[in-house]
Amino acid sequence: MNQHLSEPDVNPEPHPEASNHVGLGRNVIALGWVAFFGGLAQDMIQPILPTFYTAVLGLNKEFIGLIEGSLTTVVSLMKIGAGYLSDALGLRKGLVFIGYALSALARFSLGLAGSRAVIFGLRVTDGIGKGLKDAPRDALVAGSAGDRKLGFAFGVQRTLDTLGSVAGPLIAYALLRVWVDHPHKYQEVFLVAGVVAAIPLLIIGLVVRERKAGQVKQRVAVTTLRGPFAWFLAVMLLFTLGNSSDAFLLLRVQDVGIAATTVPIIYALFNLVSAVAAIPAGSLSDRIGRRRTITLGWIVYVLTYLGFALAAKPWLIWGLYAFYGLYYALTEGAAKAMIAELVPDAGRGGAYGLYNAAIGVMALPASLIAGVLWTRVGPAAPFAFGSAVAAAAIVALTLAPRSETAR
Template sequence: MSASRPTDSGSEGVRRFGLSRNVVALGLVSMLTDVSSEMIYPLLPLFLTSVLGAGQTFVGLVEGIAESAASVTKLLSGWLSDRLGRRKELVVVGYTLSTLARPVVALALAPWHVLMVRFADRLGKGLRTPPRDALIAASTDMAIRGRAYGFHRSMDHLGAVGGPALAYALLLLLGDRLRTLFLLAAIPGILSVLILMLRVREAQVGPVAAATEPRRAGRLDSQLTRFLLVVTLFTLGNSSDAFLLLRAQEVGIAAIHLPLLWMFFSLVKAATGLPGGMLSDLRGRRGGIIAGWLVYALAYLGFGAAGQPWHIWVLLGFYGLYFGLTEGGERALIADLVPPDRQASAFGLFHACIGIAALPSSLLMGYLYQTFGAGPAFTVGAVLAGLAALLLLLLLRPPSSST
């Protein structure tokens, strides 16, 4: 299968690690967007319960509806991007919608106002994600796709470090004025949209013909189908990371140290994303993904057996390697398996499969945790990850350049 070629050839002066201007700019956009989001997101449960008087059930309802909306929207935006043959327009709309919606939470007077804001925010994420991932593929040589996606994920995780850190510093100055903090979170979001509009170029791939698209969409590459099925199986064992925080508290980590623990976790993910993506270019996509899923399985076994606070710190650092080994490689593999004019649709399917499986995954983990305890619950997640790694090895025969 032929590789898609980068279309922003006039970017020689701004390349980093051999990456095109589009990839570097999209990395900055994701970092600033995550700074804005993570200034707000960790404080939303507190704002809902303490300021607006919502219950814990409503907090769960907000996130469930928001993530479900994002999953469905990713399917539609991927299809639409391929149908139009353009990427940037939907990416700009998605980032702009989230940037405009997010700080409006400062004006919320009732819990349902927050629900609407989160719905709009996740709607924007759903709109932008598949065409953005396809835009990265179209702006990158096939030989370094893992590096490009790894860089993008590293920048995203770096924003997840900067957002809480900035929020913490501002809270020291503002006290408990959460609404003011939420308004200030608009600043990095606005900067991200400006960079996107001014520094990212469109990658024309040509629209999918309307007469042939339904037939082609129904005849997805068998390798892609197998990969999506195995990813869905893995995700059924990949529950919310909130359970890791619960486990950390159980083994003795004080609540005041949990933000530091999570910042450390995000730093590991940020530090390993680019090297992990580069490794997938050098040693193959499938091998890196399998290695990452095995790291996940071992880490989950460790979390189930942990008995001391330092165990959690070590295990969380090790667990962070899973993200570095898989995130760039998984996205690069998707781009490798389909032609350029169907990449956005393929990314939409990929993200939707993960989003749809995430809910039963967390429900299963919660049930096992509450009924049988941490050890059996984390062991089930480890077993599913190990099984997915084995099936990936047996079922997937990726292109020779990404084996």
């Protein structure tokens, strides 16, 4: 898969990104496996963190909202800098490597820490790592994919990432069953996840290749913020105001009456649906356009959050979580493909940084709002609020100006 740049390869070996006629290039597949093991490590931790926060550390919902909201906000700020830095240097791979290394260190260290202050610091460190890697990685994928296969390529990324997120909770569940009577079982899961998080470093170092970018480097310029791309970022900011941390969904699962030990299984079901649907959803966006596909995903989100607001029976949670997986499948790949169409290759690192910031900069107020609504109004309130804001974002996306190049 080819971006047809005039610059020579960094390495003299045959070009790692094959042409459009031979399918996906090596970088797309290798970065997919990087995402797989990164997602596996992350989602070994994610479904048990809320229980660890409350049962082990004794944190209240508002402080949980502060931790998770701060994490996502740090991720967003780092993504802006990392995206523009990767454009300025014309290099993506090194930043991706450093980002995964920081996340691996933070996840492993969770197993050695017990105080709320240290946990907060480690989660922020994990956020710094995630913020460093995501925008350059997305730019590497976009540069390794043919224009007609952008949706498909990001669908492959999403599928492998999410399959890792299926395996992660299942491994966490198995380990918790084995260590059911161990007083530090959660910390031991964190140690294992940290080891798994180091595997992407080997793949990046040994398999991923990169070419030097063209001579035109993208600077932090207002031109990146103009036109349809700027409207798209604004709509994403609106949507994210109602999109609080998924930790509140996991807390809602327990609130309805599902045992904490079963939460990883539900989380794995959600990720399985998302993984299975990601490639078809990416191909769908290649056919019907990115905007329509994102709108379909947000409709799924509205219905899912309404369901979480109204659900009173455990069996409903299983169905809602499975349905929720379609939201991620329909929106993530389509949004990234849309950005690749709106922004030229030289500025895509910065563009992906800005996009990722747009979906994260509102995470702190969104999660704080969710925590306050849960505590002072009721468990259903954050989900009713999120559903209403998402509906407003659908209207805003429909009214946003269209680009001649984006589908």
